[in-house]
Amino acid sequence: MEWTIQELAARAGITSRTLRHYDRVGLLAPSRIGVNGYRYYDFSAVARLQRILLMRRLGMGLSAIAGVLADEVDTCDGLRAHIAALEEERDRIEQQIRSARHTLDALQSGAEPRMDVMLAGFNDDYEEEVVSRWGERAFQESNDWWHGKTLDQQRAWKQDTEDLVAAWVAAAKAGVSPTSEHAQSLAARHVRWLSRIPGTPTAEGDRERSIEMVECLGDMYADDPRFAGMYDDAAGATFVRDALRTYARTRI
Structure with a gap:
């Protein structure tokens, strides 16, 4: 056919x-x-x-x-990966539907929705990556910290994150060198941002693992298309990676 x-x-x-x-x-x-x-x-x-x-x-x-x-050397392997990705997307959407239904039911009954249930399925996209790289405890502590925040606190955190990303994008567009003081000040700000997340090596003051984590995150920003889009384009993500790598190796 x-x-x-x-x-x-x-x-x-x-x-x-x-x-x-x-x-x-x-x-x-x-x-x-x-x-x-x-x-x-x-x-x-x-x-x-x-x-x-x-x-x-x-x-x-x-x-x-x-x-x-x-x-891909085998079409069947590609299709298996396709199915796995679709199943993961299905599970995420089903969790979001359950969360939205919980919020609706609570509001209709006059009860206060549970914060952790309201946002379940919306904030755990990187669980597998975190667990594989840093262990179950790191994910659980950071996840509990996030879901323990009020909605206003979560919004404030996300705004801080968006401001940091916007500063990175502006620096990249301005042609700033990754090794410049401006780029290194952004890298320091990025590491401080990480250190506010419980369970991370930066939060625990583990220097060697902090260096490893910052370099690893930089590589992920440059290699993962999700982050390339967040930092405007692949060049922006590469700029962030290079700046973080320099900071990790010279200033942590």
Whole structure:
């Protein structure tokens, strides 16, 4: 079975122009081109498009997606990863639905919603990463600290975080050197921000593990597309990584 480019675009909820662009950048070529010049796509092309659309939804850029697909040597492995990511997204959404229902039920009954339940599913996106890198205790302490805050306190923390990110982005756009005093003052501010989170090596004053953690976070900012978007682009995330790495190695 094959679909024309118009049929595939309609079923995928995208445009024919998008599919042509994917072909031009080497992301998704048609399975064949007919004598009439029409593009046709078979099941393997559709499976590849599934992966592309999922990664786009996760915020990945086309070059990053191309890198992931280039590293996959087996289509079945790619589909397994696709399913795992969808299942993780499903679990997160289900938790958010339960949290929203709890809030609605409490408000309708005149009761006060539980803060920890209200935000469950919205703030634990990095549990697996934290546990794998720093242990269960680090995650549990930081998670308990977060859910123990009032809503106003959580909003204030998020505003502080957004202000810090905005300062990093402004410095990167200004062409500041990662080793400059300005960049290093931002790195110091970043480390102070980390030290306010219980369970982290910076909060516990563990110098060696703090250096490791700051460098590790810097690498994650540069390598993970989620953070590249947060710091405006890949260049911004790389700037943050380089500044944090310099600070960790010379000033912690």
